Amino acid sequence: MQSRFEACGFLVDVDGTLVSGGKALPEARQFLSDLHDRFVLVSNDAEHTPSELAHKLQSLQLPVPAERIVLAGTTAIDEVAVERPGARVMLLASASLQAYARQAGLRIVKDKAEVVVLGRDRHFSYDKLATAANVIRGGATLVVANPDLMHPAPQAAVVPETGALLAALLACAGRVPYRVVGKPEPTLFTAALALLGTPPEATVMIGDNPATDGEGARRLGIGYIEVHDGRLLHVVSADKRAESMEPAAYMASPP
Ligand SMILES: [Mg+2]
Known part of the structure; x- marks a missing residue:
C-alpha cells in the first residue's frame, strides 16, 4: 500500500x-531529498525573488530550483501584472522586486500611482509613507505582500516585517480596503497548487506557524502538518505510520 507521504504533493x-537563523536545519536536506520533485516552497518572503532564494538555499546545501519557489512579494507583483497590465505602481520593496516588476511590464512610479504594492522595504521612509498614504486616500489600490508584523531574531530581538509597514500606512490612510497576498490568505496557496499540479485534498502544507501555514491550509482544504524544532524527518515517519488515515486526519483543528 502506498503511503500518503508517497501519494501527495x-x-x-x-x-x-x-532554515533558521540563516542556517539550514539539520534534517532539511534529507527531507527535501525524500520529497523528490513533489514539493513547492511557499514563503511570505516579501523581499527576494525566487532566483535569489534558490541561490541562498543552494549556499546552504539545499538545492531547490527557482521554478519550485512561490514567494509573497513576487506573487503580489504577478497578480497586479495580470489584473492591471502596464499599471502605474508605487512599489515599496527591494531593488530586486523593483526589477522583477519592470520585467512584468509594470510602470514603477513615485507619484500618481494607480496601485501601491507593499513589501518588505528596508528603505521605507517618512516621504514614502506620506506619498503612499495620500495616493491610497485618493483611490489607488493597496496590495500587501504579507501581514506579518515581525520575525524573531537572536537574543530576543525582532526584525520588522511588511505588516509593520502596513500598520504605519493604515494609521495614516485610515480605513481603506486592501488585499493581502501572503499566507494565510489564499492567493499564495493557489499559486503554489497550480505550480505543484495537485488538488487541495491531495496536498499537505508543512510549516511551523499554525496562524499562517495552518490557517491558510485549512481555508482551502489542504492538509497541514506542523513542524516543531525542525524535526522534519519525524514528519516522514509520522506520515508512514498514518498511511491508512483519511485526509481529515491531517487537517489543522478549527479555531
Ligand atoms: Mg515559518
Missing part, C-alpha cells in the same frame, strides 16, 4: 521549517 514553508 507538498507545500513547504521555508523560515522555521527548512
